Amino acid sequence: MYFPPSQFSHRFGAQFFTVEIPEFQLVEDKESHKTYAIFKFVVKRGRQTRVMYYRYSEILQLHDYLCSTSLGLIASICNFPGKTLRPKLDQSFLEKRRVALEEYFHKLLCNGRHISQLPNVQKFLQLDKFEVNEYGKE
Numbered sequence: 079m080y081f082p083p084s085q086f087s088h089r090f091g092a093q094f095f096t097v098e099i100p101e102f103q104l105v106e107d108k109e110s111h112k113t114y115a116i117f118k119f120v121v122k123r124g125r126q127t128r129v130m131y132y133r134y135s136e137i138l139q140l141h142d143y144l145c146s147t148s149l150g151l152i153a154s155i156c157n158f159p160g161k162t163l164r165p166k167l168d169q170s171f172l173e174k175r176r177v178a179l180e181e182y183f184h185k186l187l188c189n190g191r192h193i194s195q196l197p198n199v200q201k202f203l204q205l206d207k208f209e210v211n212e213y214g215k216e
Contacts, residue, residue, distance in 0.1 A: 080096065090124065093124075097184070101117075102176050118131055138161065152186065
């Protein structure tokens with residue numbers, strides 16, 4: 079079960095989780111030398127924490143998948159931040175996108191309790207990588 083970061087406590091146990099997107103980074107592709115942004119996802123489940131980084135295009139793929147499922151209505155009304163014609167790498171734009179992505183995930187996971195059970199969402203948030211015993215404790 080999802081809790082917004084402001085309501086989450088590690089004492090809840092591993093059956094509860096939260097998601098934060100606290101920052102973004104600019105990285106350079108070693109082969110093409112093109113710069114792109116990645117967003118840091120911090121997922122906490124009980125006392126455990128996992129950190130992963132995703133490009134906007136990877137997050138968009140998850141959103142598109144969700145829109146194609148029976149829960150697509152929920153995903154479509156959660157205000158996913160739109161695509162731009164050309165990559166924008168200025169700090170102000172990326173900070174607004176980071177905030178919008180975080181709000182999107184909070185709305186999505188609060189309003190669609192079954193969304194976190196979908197295999198693609200489990201994989202994306204790495205919820206399946208946390209250690210959880212049969213009683214929901216770590």
